[in-house]
Amino acid sequence: MPSKERDIPLRDHPAPTGPYCSFGGSLGDDDLLKTIHHHLLSFLGRDPMRAGNREIYKALAYTVRDFLIERWVKTQKDFYAHNRKRVYYLSLEFLIGRSLGNSLINLGLYDKVAGVLEQMGYDLDEVREEEEDAALGNGGLGRLAACFMDSMATLGIPAYGYGIRYEYGLFYQRLLDGFQVEHPDNWLRYGTPWEYDRPWNLYPVKFHGRVHRYHDAEGKLRHEWVDTSEVMAMANDILVPGFRNDSVINMRLWSAKASRELDLISFNRGDYVAAVQSVVESETISKVLYPSDDIREGQELRFKQQYFFVAATFQDILRRYKKQHGTDFGRFTAEIAVQLNDTHPAIAIPELMRLLLDEEGMTWEDAWGICVQTFGYTNHTLMPEALETWAVDLFHRVLPRHLEIVYEINRRFLEEVAALYPGDEERLRRMSMIDEGPVKKVRMAHLAIVGSHSTNGVAKLHTHLQKTRIFNEFYEIYPQRFNNKTNGVTQRRWLLKSNPGLAALITESIGGDWVTKLEFLRNLESLAGNRSFQRRWLAVKRQNKQRLAALIKSDCGVAVDPDSLFDVQVKRMHEYKRQLLNILHIIIHYQRLVRGERQEAPARTVVFAGKAAPSYAQAKLIIKLINSVGETINRDPRVADRLKVIFIPNYGVSLAEKIIPAADLSEQISTAGTEASGTGNMKFALNGALTIGTMDGANVEMCDEIGRENMFIFGMDADQVEAVRRDPLRTPETVYQNNQEVRAAVDAITAGEFSRGDTALFTPIVRALLSPDDPYLFLLDLEDYLRCQEEVDREFLNRTGWARKSILNVARMGKFSTDRTIREYAEEIWGIKV
Numbered sequence: 085m086p087s088k089e090r091d092i093p094l095r096d097h098p099a100p101t102g103p104y105c106s107f108g109g110s111l112g113d114d115d116l117l118k119t120i121h122h123h124l125l126s127f128l129g130r131d132p133m134r135a136g137n138r139e140i141y142k143a144l145a146y147t148v149r150d151f152l153i154e155r156w157v158k159t160q161k162d163f164y165a166h167n168r169k170r171v172y173y174l175s176l177e178f179l180i181g182r183s184l185g186n187s188l189i190n191l192g193l194y195d196k197v198a199g200v201l202e203q204m205g206y207d208l209d210e211v212r213e214e215e216e217d218a219a220l221g222n223g224g225l226g227r228l229a230a231c232f233m234d235s236m237a238t239l240g241i242p243a244y245g246y247g248i249r250y251e252y253g254l255f256y257q258r259l260l261d262g263f264q265v266e267h268p269d270n271w272l273r274y275g276t277p278w279e280y281d282r283p284w285n286l287y288p289v290k291f292h293g294r295v296h297r298y299h300d301a302e303g304k305l306r307h308e309w310v311d312t313s314e315v316m317a318m319a320n321d322i323l324v325p326g327f328r329n330d331s332v333i334n335m336r337l338w339s340a341k342a343s344r345e346l347d348l349i350s351f352n353r354g355d356y357v358a359a360v361q362s363v364v365e366s367e368t369i370s371k372v373l374y375p376s377d378d379i380r381e382g383q384e385l386r387f388k389q390q391y392f393f394v395a396a397t398f399q400d401i402l403r404r405y406k407k408q409h410g411t412d413f414g415r416f417t418a419e420i421a422v423q424l425n426d427t428h429p430a431i432a433i434p435e436l437m438r439l440l441l442d443e444e445g446m447t448w449e450d451a452w453g454i455c456v457q458t459f460g461y462t463n464h465t466l467m468p469e470a471l472e473t474w475a476v477d478l479f480h481r482v483l484p485r486h487l488e489i490v491y492e493i494n495r496r497f498l499e500e501v502a503a504l505y506p507g508d509e510e511r512l513r514r515m516s517m518i519d520e521g522p523v524k525k526v527r528m529a530h531l532a533i534v535g536s537h538s539t540n541g542v543a544k545l546h547t548h549l550q551k552t553r554i555f556n557e558f559y560e561i562y563p564q565r566f567n568n569k570t571n572g573v574t575q576r577r578w579l580l581k582s583n584p585g586l587a588a589l590i591t592e593s594i595g596g597d598w599v600t601k602l603e604f605l606r607n608l609e610s611l612a613g614n615r616s617f618q619r620r621w622l623a624v625k626r627q628n629k630q631r632l633a634a635l636i637k638s639d640c641g642v643a644v645d646p647d648s649l650f651d652v653q654v655k656r657m658h659e660y661k662r663q664l665l666n667i668l669h670i671i672i673h674y675q676r677l678v679r680g681e682r683q684e685a686p687a688r689t690v691v692f693a694g695k696a697a698p699s700y701a702q703a704k705l706i707i708k709l710i711n712s713v714g715e716t717i718n719r720d721p722r723v724a725d726r727l728k729v730i731f732i733p734n735y736g737v738s739l740a741e742k743i744i745p746a747a748d749l750s751e752q753i754s755t756a757g758t759e760a761s762g763t764g765n766m767k768f769a770l771n772g773a774l775t776i777g778t779m780d781g782a783n784v785e786m787c788d789e790i791g792r793e794n795m796f797i798f799g800m801d802a803d804q805v806e807a808v809r810r811d812p813l814r815t816p817e818t819v820y821q822n823n824q825e826v827r828a829a830v831d832a833i834t835a836g837e838f839s840r841g842d843t844a845l846f847t848p849i850v851r852a853l854l855s856p857d858d859p860y861l862f863l864l865d866l867e868d869y870l871r872c873q874e875e876v877d878r879e880f881l882n883r884t885g886w887a888r889k890s891i892l893n894v895a896r897m898g899k900f901s902t903d904r905t906i907r908e909y910a911e912e913i914w915g916i917k918v
């Protein structure tokens with residue numbers, strides 16, 4: 085889209101004449117203006133007098149880029165000079181979002197730039213809207229990786245993120261008649277100013293082929309991986325500045341390039357089309373992010389993506405290591421820690437073994453010792469369907485040598501188990517890295533646990549369930565390996581940047597230390613009962629709600645009342661997250677209002693947003709149901725000023741930054757024992773929303789911190805869920821039969837009341853709700869949820885009480901900063917002193 089062109093008062097400011105200025109410590113407005121002008125002119129090749137927001141964005145981004153690169157060079161030199169232990173964070177996903185605002189804030193340039201732009205006749209907030217989100221992740225797991233980068237930079241940790249530079253990020257979601265339609269996210273269409281191509285950091289990555297065994301000169305059995313096909317990995321760096329500490333680290337994202345050798349072979353044979361085709365095929369590897377969160381899709385391309393980035397990363401790690409130490413691996417584990425973000429990069433374990441055994445000629449024992457010491461593994465999910473496995477056939481075809489190594493790791497591991505539990509064949513079968521079912525599969529989580537010295541969960545409850553349920557037999561053998569690292573969020577993005585009004589009020593009241601030491605928020609506690617402070621607090625929230633109301637009007641065409649209770653559930657669409665529970669409450673509340681009941685309840689605006697995996701039919705149908713219910717309710721004059729239901733399309737980081745600060749109520753209502761941690765829960769509470777939630781994931785620890793009386797906790801806990809699932813007497817059917825309101829709500833869906841009489845459309849949903857085996861316990865938790873929502877209504881009417889709780893929520897969120905999380909990883913897993 086061409087951006088709006090307009091005249092700007094640049095004529096008041098002479099165009100720069102001198103050479104392009106480099107930045108020292110201080111920077112005047114004039115320098116800044118000159119630099120922006122310089123970029124407008126030289127990079128954009130057009131008349132700066134006619135620049136629109138898009139051009140200003142680019143010029144500004146390039147200005148910031150100059151700042152970053154200078155500091156990055158210094159930071160890297162410093163890491164090198166002090167020979168500090170490095171940590172490599174390997175992740176298939178980094179859900180970065182936008183960078184301009186965040187970089188300006190961290191560099192301490194935001195206000196200055198805003199001022200200069202204003203002089204030029206531009207509004208920084210508007211200019212920032214020009215930036216595309218880098219949506220190189222699906223949801224919480226990828227966003228956590230991005231928050232970690234911010235915290236590692238801020239803590240000055242010598243860290244490197246490694247991942248893939250997907251050409252297409254997470255799909256763009258549009259709604260068509262209330263159904264999700266996916267569109268490609270071509271975020272690199274106009275290029276991005278935030279990356280640095282490193283064409284000289286180019287590594288070959290091998291696939292396929294076979295293993296050649298031979299005896300070397302000393303008679304030792306060696307393995308060589310031969311007859312392979314090759315793809316090149318090219319480095320692109322995205323720089324990540326710490327908060328006002330001059331530290332800049334990088335995320336190295338790999339893109340796939342065809343190997344020259346490969347096309348030359350076909351060209352020489354005169355097969356031009358085949359040559360081009362093979363180029364296209366190799367470059368497909370980094371083409372697109374797989375769009376499922378918590379759902380496994382066993383495609384070969386995904387497997388290749390994993391190995392591609394791991395293989396390139398380890399060549400890079402070894403290059404950096406060998407530059408200092410040659411082939412002496414004696415200092416490897418003292419200088420290198422590698423953290424695996426879930427099992428997605430777990431192929432790194434056999435890859436490091438292969439490099440040490442086959443390329444470096446090390447013994448198995450030595451190589452294995454290094455491997456286990458090097459790796460830490462973070463498990464992010466309890467959902468059995470998300471535990472990765474790869475078919476042995478596929479594994480064998482794509483990475484034959486790695487499969488051999490996995491088998492050998494497994495053989496040695498099972499020997500260990502057999503020695504501990506003689507005769508327990510069943511246990512061996514359960515713990516094996518190979519699932520010997522009809523289709524043989526490699527269990528990546530087992531490989532990751534055995535191949536690393538640390539396995540961590542992402543919240544206390546999650547870690548507890550790892551130890552007692554999913555990985556209990558591994559915990560028995562390696563109790564010292566299991567540990568917890570409760571997730572967090574970076575307050576720089578999720579409060580300072582996204583909620584400038586609240587951030588300013590907080591800083592004015594208790595000072596700005598909370599930006600790097602979130603525990604300082606505790607000082608707000610003493611203000612929680614202060615009437616005038618409460619008033620200002622509520623005024624900020626009101627302003628945020630007004631802004632969101634304007635967005636809803638423009639994106640969804642619905643007018644909502646900023647004084648209504650903003651009840652918000654935004655996250656990936658998934659049955660276990662129970663958007664259905666929310667929608668059932670809405671339907672019941674609607675029916676009560678229509679019957680003339682609950683007239684005393686505050687007006688509510690229920691906001692949903694979230695993407696469903698394109699292959700996840702039930703999640704997509706839930707989106708349709710939300711939209712259908714919304715359509716019915718929003719046009720019903722009987723409830724016009726009492727209830728609105730909104731689905732905002734294309735949820736992502738930037739939208740989250742606008743929605744979360746405006747929420748009164750945060751819905752965190754997963755079935756207990758299913759959400760490993762959640763991080764949205766933290767973002768909302770940090771922005772003063774009260775939580776309605778189950779005792780699941782990190783909600784449990786939020787409750788410990790915030791106090792149960794300041795949250796709305798309902799439903800079964802993880803133990804009760806486990807017990808009820810085995811209890812044949814407690815079924816959804818009994819709730820449906822005994823509770824008239826529940827029955828009326830379900831029947832309304834069945835009868836097509838929200839689908840223009842179509843009684844078939846939502847049958848899969850009704851079936852799920854009434855299924856005696858419903859694993860999510862929708863109806864079994866519904867009654868307590870309804871009770872709890874009535875409590876919310878009551879408390880919302882007491883504005884003083886609500887404000888007090890909101891302030892206390894924020895005051896007690898200090899624990900949930902990724903600064904704390906990263907400090908724990910660094911000290912307890914990586915062996916790095918912060």
Ligand code: M8P
Nearest residue numbers: 224225376377378380464542759760761762763
């Ligand atoms: C699993 C996949 C499995 C196969 C292929 C692609 C996948 C993509 C993502 C995931 C996955 O586990 N995703 C998650 S785990 N998304 C999340 O938000 C999770 O991690 C967060 C960070 O620790 C937790 O807060 C969430 O509770 C958890 O669900």
